Amino acid sequence: MDVLIVDARLWDGTGAPVQNGVDVRISGDRVVEIGHALARDGTSVIDVAGATVIPGLIDAHVHLAMDPGAAWRTTTPEQHAEALRRHLRAYLACGFTTILDPAVAPDELALIRATLADGAPGPRYLTLGTPFSPPDGYVAVVIPGFPSVASAADVEAQLDAMVAERVDGVKVTVEDGIAGPVWPMHSDAVFSAIHDGAERRGLHVYAHAMTPKEQLLALDKLHPYAFVHPPDRPDKDALEAIVASGVYETSTLSVFDGLRGGFEPQRLTDPLVLLTVPLDEVSTALDRDVKHAFGRKMIATAFPHMPMKGTVGRLAAHEFVVGPRVRRAERSVRDLSDAGVPLVLGSDSGNWPIIPYLFHGPTSVRELELLGEAGLIFEQALTAATRTPAKMLGIEAGTIEVGHLADLVVIDGDPLADLSAVHHVRLVYRAGVGHSPEDWAIAP
Numbered sequence: 001m002d003v004l005i006v007d008a009r010l011w012d013g014t015g016a017p018v019q020n021g022v023d024v025r026i027s028g029d030r031v032v033e034i035g036h037a038l039a040r041d042g043t044s045v046i047d048v049a050g051a052t053v054i055p056g057l058i059d060a061h062v063h064l065a066m067d068p069g070a071a072w073r074t075t076t077p078e079q080h081a082e083a084l085r086r087h088l089r090a091y092l093a094c095g096f097t098t099i100l101d102p103a104v105a106p107d108e109l110a111l112i113r114a115t116l117a118d119g120a121p122g123p124r125y126l127t128l129g130t131p132f133s134p135p136d137g138y139v140a141v142v143i144p145g146f147p148s149v150a151s152a153a154d155v156e157a158q159l160d161a162m163v164a165e166r167v168d169g170v171k172v173t174v175e176d177g178i179a180g181p182v183w184p185m186h187s188d189a190v191f192s193a194i195h196d197g198a199e200r201r202g203l204h205v206y207a208h209a210m211t212p213k214e215q216l217l218a219l220d221k222l223h224p225y226a227f228v229h230p231p232d233r234p235d236k237d238a239l240e241a242i243v244a245s246g247v248y249e250t251s252t253l254s255v256f257d258g259l260r261g262g263f264e265p266q267r268l269t270d271p272l273v274l275l276t277v278p279l280d281e282v283s284t285a286l287d288r289d290v291k292h293a294f295g296r297k298m299i300a301t302a303f304p305h306m307p308m309k310g311t312v313g314r315l316a317a318h319e320f321v322v323g324p325r326v327r328r329a330e331r332s333v334r335d336l337s338d339a340g341v342p343l344v345l346g347s348d349s350g351n352w353p354i355i356p357y358l359f360h361g362p363t364s365v366r367e368l369e370l371l372g373e374a375g376l377i378f379e380q381a382l383t384a385a386t387r388t389p390a391k392m393l394g395i396e397a398g399t400i401e402v403g404h405l406a407d408l409v410v411i412d413g414d415p416l417a418d419l420s421a422v423h424h425v426r427l428v429y430r431a432g433v434g435h436s437p438e439d440w441a442i443a444p
């Protein structure tokens with residue numbers, strides 16, 4: 001039976017102004033009619049007066065195979081498979097109907113695809129598969145189990161394997177160290193082999209590069225299609241080069257904001273967290289020993305020069321290091337947006353399993369809110385979560401249009417006036433199937 005959503009405030013993502021009192025008819029998996037006072041015969045009518053309808057949201061950077069906080073507990077393969085089902089549901093419950101996973105090992109990719117093929121509810125899943133990492137470099141040293149490439153022949157072999165895996169692009173690391181150079185980078189020969197080999201196979205190159213210097217190097221050697229993180233404090237010259245290249249940039253403000261989880265316990269009682277996050281992940285995040293061990297590890301790895309130790313050190317890290325780092329990242333993202341760089345929302349959820357707070361689902365909502373805190377207006381922030389990533393990924397999504405797939409979100413209140421309304425999701429439609437967050441989150 002058709003569904004008729006009536007009396008919506010509609011932001012359709014196409015760039016058209018917001019309209020009030022709009023009806024949207026869904027038939028099967030498609031939007032078939034948009035207008036005022038549409039015929040109600042033979043349809044199930046859903047009155048959403050006072051609510052806002054927006055396109056299904058897109059998170060262009062999540063690590064679906066990583067269970068947040070998994071480094072601090074033991075997980076059986078059965079528990080991991082069940083966590084995956086919960087994480088897929090969490091994205092839908094939070095209004096995210098498409099996700100891009102930039103780094104996943106072949107066995108995990110097989111599990112994710114089999115789970116979805118089995119009919120498990122979840123967002124549309126795209127991936128860049130196995131990242132191209134130099135020997136003893138990033139990612140290989142951080143996530144054991146990922147291979148590395150040392151020669152043009154290695155690159156060709158990995159590209160062939162990835163074509164067979166039907167990846168949606170490739171990810172290349174251009175990273176010599178998070179806080180100063182410690183890791184080797186790809187040789188020029190490997191960079192050329194990746195660029196040429198990917199181009200021959202029609203695969204877009206996504207680069208991991210987190211400083212302006214690394215991004216400029218990547219632009220020179222790889223001509224990437226997109227960066228999976230923003231550069232830290234790009235100067236005028238870097239911004240000009242980035243704009244001129246047309247490259248997409250991904251926000252990932254949650255990478256730093258997520259570190260606040262241990263200092264701001266109210267985050268763990270956010271209704272969306274309570275609804276969507278598996279209990280063992282919440283328990284890990286609430287565990288005092290984990291909190292302290294994670295704090296020590298984080299300070300030792302990321303801020304080795306912190307003079308204070310213990311609780312005082314952790315509080316000082318929050319106040320004087322993490323907080324300012326989040327604001328610096330926000331400033332970089334705003335500068336990119338102001339300069340006209342195509343910006344896409346990406347949360348990096350699950351990115352490093354020692355971080356207990358980057359939950360699948362709620363972190364994507366937080367990322368959207370962070371775009372607002374960075375100074376983007378509603379329209380810019382939501383475009384970064386809808387039309388721009390849909391264009392980047394080359395998929396029919398990110399807008400609400402007649403004839404298109406019915407991926408849409410009904411939000412209570414008016415996110416045009418206050419972006420934090422995105423916490424109040426009422427209904428989420430994925431390819432015409434609509435449920436409340438409660439029904440998406442909890443398996444029937």
Ligand SMILES: [Zn+2]
Nearest residue numbers: 061063348351
């Ligand atoms: Zn990542």
